[in-house]
Amino acid sequence: MEEQPQKQAADQPADSGGEGGEGGPSQVAGAQEARSEDRMTLLLRLRAQTKQQLLEYKSILDASEEKTPEQIIQEKQIEAKIEDLENEIEEAKIAFEIKQLAIDSVLMDNMKHLLKLNKLVMKSQQESWDLEEKLLDIRKKRLQLKQASESKLLEIQTEKNKQKIDLDGMENSERIKIIRQNLQMEIKITTVIQHVFQNLILGSKVNWAEDPALKETVLQLEKNVDMI
Amino acid sequence: MSVLRPLDKLPSLNTATILLVGIEDALLQQLADSMLKEDCASELKVHLAKSLPLPSSVNRPRIDLIVFVINLHSKYSLQNTEESLRHVDASFFLGKVCFLATGAGRESHCSIHRHTVVKLAHTYQSPLLYCDLEVEAFRATMAQRLVRMLQVCAGHVPGVSALNLLSLLRSSEGPSLEDM
Numbered sequence: 001m002e003e004q005p006q007k008q009a010a011d012q013p014a015d016s017g018g019e020g021g022e023g024g025p026s027q028v029a030g031a032q033e034a035r036s037e038d039r040m041t042l043l044l045r046l047r048a049q050t051k052q053q054l055l056e057y058k059s060i061l062d063a064s065e066e067k068t069p070e071q072i073i074q075e076k077q078i079e080a081k082i083e084d085l086e087n088e089i090e091e092a093k094i095a096f097e098i099k100q101l102a103i104d105s106v107l108m109d110n111m112k113h114l115l116k117l118n119k120l121v122m123k124s125q126q127e128s129w130d131l132e133e134k135l136l137d138i139r140k141k142r143l144q145l146k147q148a149s150e151s152k153l154l155e156i157q158t159e160k161n162k163q164k165i166d167l168d169g170m171e172n173s174e175r176i177k178i179i180r181q182n183l184q185m186e187i188k189i190t191t192v193i194q195h196v197f198q199n200l201i202l203g204s205k206v207n208w209a210e211d212p213a214l215k216e217t218v219l220q221l222e223k224n225v226d227m228i
Numbered sequence: 229m230s231v232l233r234p235l236d237k238l239p240s241l242n243t244a245t246i247l248l249v250g251i252e253d254a255l256l257q258q259l260a261d262s263m264l265k266e267d268c269a270s271e272l273k274v275h276l277a278k279s280l281p282l283p284s285s286v287n288r289p290r291i292d293l294i295v296f297v298i299n300l301h302s303k304y305s306l307q308n309t310e311e312s313l314r315h316v317d318a319s320f321f322l323g324k325v326c327f328l329a330t331g332a333g334r335e336s337h338c339s340i341h342r343h344t345v346v347k348l349a350h351t352y353q354s355p356l357l358y359c360d361l362e363v364e365a366f367r368a369t370m371a372q373r374l375v376r377m378l379q380v381c382a383g384h385v386p387g388v389s390a391l392n393l394l395s396l397l398r399s400s401e402g403p404s405l406e407d408m
Contacts, residue, residue: 049383056383060235093395
């Protein structure tokens with residue numbers, strides 16, 4: 001009539017203190033994650049347990065509602081009855097298994113269908129991805145062309161500017177001034193010579209209108225050299 | 229409260245309790261140690277008793293599985309078991325009772341015939357397991373088996389109940405005709 005209860009520590013991480021003592025924050029974080037995962041699994045397990053126990057109690061309640069026969073039946077009859085009941089249980093189990101198999105086959109079909117659809121989805125996604133890549137390439141090329149044209153235009157502009165500067169520079173150069181001065185001089189000389197000839201012909205009181213050669217010369221002298 | 233009832237207490241969370249009834253303390257203790265060494269997700273509690281009824285002064289949790297250990301070497305062991313069986317409620321026998329016959333290895337020492345034990349188990353519609361508890365390897369295997377049975381009887385295995393397990397364990401051979 002003795003009794004000796006014994007207990008075993010649950011396999012919770014009771015060494016949480018030891019884990020905290022380990023160096024390194026990453027290890028502690030990993031241990032905490034493992035502990036929260038353990039808690040989750042523990043909770044799920046407890047939930048399954050409680051469900052199963054509830055089911056057992058419910059079934060016992062249902063069973064106790066049935067009336068047991070009060071009369072005394074012979075042992076052999078009891079055994080025969082027990083066998084019948086057991087056979088009933090077995091048949092119920094087998095029917096259940098068959099139903100499960102049927103449901104599973106439907107499930108398998110659904111899953112296969114799902115797999116097919118998933119493959120299609122993946123294929124079309126891949127195609128759209130390829131098209132996007134092509135689009136991206138073309139855009140890149142366009143950008144490159146734009147940049148090239150920009151640089152070319154810039155070059156043209158700089159060239160033009162250079163030319164303008166050169167031109168301006170040329171305007172102010174010394175040689176041109178000298179040449180201009182010489183030109184002015186020559187123009188003056190020519191004008192003077194023109195006047196001299198004019199005055200010569202007019203002073204000689206010759207009728208220059210009659211002689212076509214003289215007429216032409218006078219008219220030509222009238223032309224202002226500046227205007228050339 | 230001299231009769232053990234299976235459902236008079238509510239189950240404690242994540243705990244499974246087994247009661248080992250037998251006259252040989254050493255064997256029971258060894259078996260209990262092997263069971264506690266087993267890897268089990270739920271908390272295990274092992275109670276040992278020489279015979280029933282248990283003293284009602286002790287506050288104990290709901291018992292999920294009773295294992296009657298019968299030593300085939302001693303007739304007293306069988307007598308003790310039969311007397312203790314009277315203190316167990318009938319609803320316990322729906323899968324929460326199991327008989328364990330030990331000592332069958334040494335045929336010469338057996339004073340109880342195997343058929344007696346088979347008939348006893350058949351009468352009470354409970355499974356009968358054979359194991360030589362003195363051999364370490366067999367004891368460890370039996371401990372593993374008992375732990376799994378205990379988990380099922382405590383409701384810790386979803387989808388399998390004690391009664392379900394009982395119908396699975398039902399052996400096709402009853403006691404042979406010569407004994408009936």
